Amino acid sequence: MAKWSKFGERFTRPTGARQLMDDLGDALSGDHPVCMLGGGNPAHIPELEELFSNELRRVLDSESDYRRMLANYPSPAGEERFRTSLAELFAREYGWQVTAKNIALTSGSQAGFFQLFNLLAGPQADGSFKRILLPVTPEYIGYQDVGIRAGMLTALKPTIEEFDDRTFKYGLDVDNLTVGDDIGALCVSRPTNPTGNVLSDAEIDSLIAVASAQGVPLIIDNAYGMPFPNIVFTEVKPVWNDNVIMCMSMSKLGLPGLRTGVVVASEEIIDALASMNSVLSLAVPSVGAVLLHELVESGRILEISKNIIQPYYQQRVNAALEWVHESLSGTDYRVHRPEGALFLWLWFPEIPISSNELYHRLKARDVLVLSGHHFFPGLDEEWQHRDECIRVTYSQDSESVRKGIAIIAEEVKRAFSEA
Amino acid sequence: MAKWSKFGERFTRPTGARQLMDDLGDALSGDHPVCMLGGGNPAHIPELEELFSNELRRVLDSESDYRRMLANYPSPAGEERFRTSLAELFAREYGWQVTAKNIALTSGSQAGFFQLFNLLAGPQADGSFKRILLPVTPEYIGYQDVGIRAGMLTALKPTIEEFDDRTFKYGLDVDNLTVGDDIGALCVSRPTNPTGNVLSDAEIDSLIAVASAQGVPLIIDNAYGMPFPNIVFTEVKPVWNDNVIMCMSMSKLGLPGLRTGVVVASEEIIDALASMNSVLSLAVPSVGAVLLHELVESGRILEISKNIIQPYYQQRVNAALEWVHESLSGTDYRVHRPEGALFLWLWFPEIPISSNELYHRLKARDVLVLSGHHFFPGLDEEWQHRDECIRVTYSQDSESVRKGIAIIAEEVKRAFSEA
Secondary structure: OOOOOHHHHHHOOOOHHHHHHHHHHHHHOOOOOOEEOOOOOOOOOHHHHHHHHHHHHHHHOOHHHHHHHHHOOOOOOOOHHHHHHHHHHHHHHHOOOOOHHHEEEEOOHHHHHHHHHHHHOEEOOOOOEEEEEEOOOOOOHHHOOOOOOOOOEEEOOOEEEEOOOOEEEEEOOHHHOOOOOOEEEEEEEOOOOOOOOOOOHHHHHHHHHHHHHHOOOEEEEOOOOOOOOOOEOOOOOOOOOOOEEEEEEOHHHOOHHHOOEEEEOOHHHHHHHHHHHHHHHOOOOOHHHHHOHHHHHHOHHHHHHHHHHHHHHHHHHHHHHHHHHHHHOOOOOEEEOOOEOOEEEEEOOOOOOOHHHHHHHHHHOOEEOEEHHHHOOOOOOOOHHHHOEEEEEOOOOHHHHHHHHHHHHHHHHHHHHOO | OOOOOHHHHHHOOOOHHHHHHHHHHHHHOOOOOOEEOOOOOOOOOHHHHHHHHHHHHHHHOOHHHHHHHHHOOOOOOOOHHHHHHHHHHHHHHHOOOOOHHHEEEEOOHHHHHHHHHHHHOEEOOOOOEEEEEEOOOOOOHHHOOOOOOOOOEEEOOOEEEEOOOOEEEEEOOHHHOOOOOOEEEEEEEOOOOOOOOOOOHHHHHHHHHHHHHHOOOEEEEOOOOOOOOOOEOOOOOOOOOOOEEEEEEOHHHOOHHHOOEEEEOOHHHHHHHHHHHHHHHOOOOOHHHHHOHHHHHHOHHHHHHHHHHHHHHHHHHHHHHHHHHHHHOOOOOEEEOOOEOOEEEEEOOOOOOOHHHHHHHHHHOOEEOEEHHHHOOOOOOOOHHHHOEEEEEOOOOHHHHHHHHHHHHHHHHHHHHOO
């Protein structure tokens, strides 16, 4: 039995992320049919698949594009031409003062968080220790384990507003929001994974203000947001300034196999990420950058996001929400207002079994979901609420989603009947 | 001015790898013409580019292959079908007892070394500290900075055998090879980057024996080796056993934009890498795995490597070597026997300027090489030899290589004349 280093022990522990990716890999490898309501695999939208295929064929028809995509190492911050075009799109659409020097690509969005969290928090040269503050939990499972040291996250409980239609919405608890000297950065996902929440413009303004006052950056995880893939069902405005680190992804466009994340930040942060890219992985993939270049340069990526992706998910989430209300009728349940992302977040107040037990019972019936308890990274205090929720992905085929939701309802009702 | 964490300070230092990738990115982005004899970009071989383009077109014609490549997250260890086919190829060709469970993909070979070095060395749970032993320097620049803590590498000086034809060859100094309890693993590149050395079968057997005796793995960095890309000009046999960690790359096939590394190791190591993949990057790219699948499954990858890649580089290295002898005639120089990889390693005994000064003088003349001093990671003792060598990549266009070598000769002669 090999003995790992401390780093090795930390990064080979059983984690929610590994469980999630194992479940996802098993389900998608197609060994046996399951209702895959677990991972965050984007939907297969035929119109987009055709579009991306055509873009890729066009790349193959050009020797210089082929080489840019496959045959040459890019610069440490990632493929230069794409970064330039993306900066121009941000400047054009939103008036942001950015150039290619404000953009770095990473080997997927998760790799970007590994780099950013460990750059901005953890042990400091002066012997102190800084943490990343997650001001609104529930928050993304992937943040949990990326710190090279334990204890790098701290988090706040949200406010909860309940509505008459069995929906609810988490909010920023402004009254308890304090940012001490032990905080290296704040981080929120918007739209939020796992809840589908979209923090309001006012909430983001509050976060920007407290971060600036403390002189630390605000990281906004925009993997599902604007301008692409724009899986957002409310009206909010994208924001960026020199103190905001905006993280984006190509995955939710339907391209998770590329592993390309995008970070928009101050030149200083970008230069640091470029250095880290060199040492950690020599270079980051260019496939996505070259594949999407023309769509970004022309601005077509905005139309695609607005006219294809957003309506597709809007229709899917509406259907899934209806099935939830139908199936769970008669049970005590709540569902978070689905304002964006690929998920429904279900809350079963006072359910007699833990959400993790519910996960296992559902898995035994070939329905994969994620137990809500994974989504409170950095929140140390006891809170029964976190064992009462599950995340349900609605992006896979409708039949699976409908069937899965029906089975979830059966198991929840059975659990309540055991009380 | 932002303050980084200790991790941040360590991974944003100026490094040889960052300098190399900056140089490479600048040169390839084509802002102005330079003789790019610096980085390790593989050659553009038209026959291969056509082949890979056709493979990619075939993927796009299949909905299931398209989705496997671009639209689905793979398992934590990487795309399953490719790993199975590659294991079958190893079993068929070399008789190795491996399955898909012995293979993990990483986000490029460098990312694999980050994971492996930090898994096997660094601070241990019992308070001790382990290091990676590089038994034959010069050794790959990329190993230098991947440790999350300083001091994670230690190295041995090589033996040097000189030949009548101005060539020389480094060897394993078996007499000084001891592996103490502070060593977590041994690592060698074979073919060696930067020297083009290929350790003999006997040398590898010695390393396997001492590693096994100490109960630590031997990492063999096979980025240029067999079965692909097979940029090897001598007769050696590839070896693997449960105590060997063999690392491979798709980059030197001509596909560095993919960022896909391959690790063949015990199931225990592979499972650890899969966990690390999940946490560090959620998943690794599938593009290369699906692109190369048919070539690996059919075994055509072996013919391509043997009949296209190997002869191509053999012809290129012969030409470059001839230009070196022509241009440097009359100067005191040595060149390492080029037995594999993309590089000529030139040694100028007693040259009055450092190799780093020579690098800067050449850069000022638009010839990019790498100073040899970067290639002694972990070697702490003084040794003038390490400031007397440069690495020259011969894989770019012939005209650049010929012209670059001529300018190198001019600058070396000028340096000697300053003494």
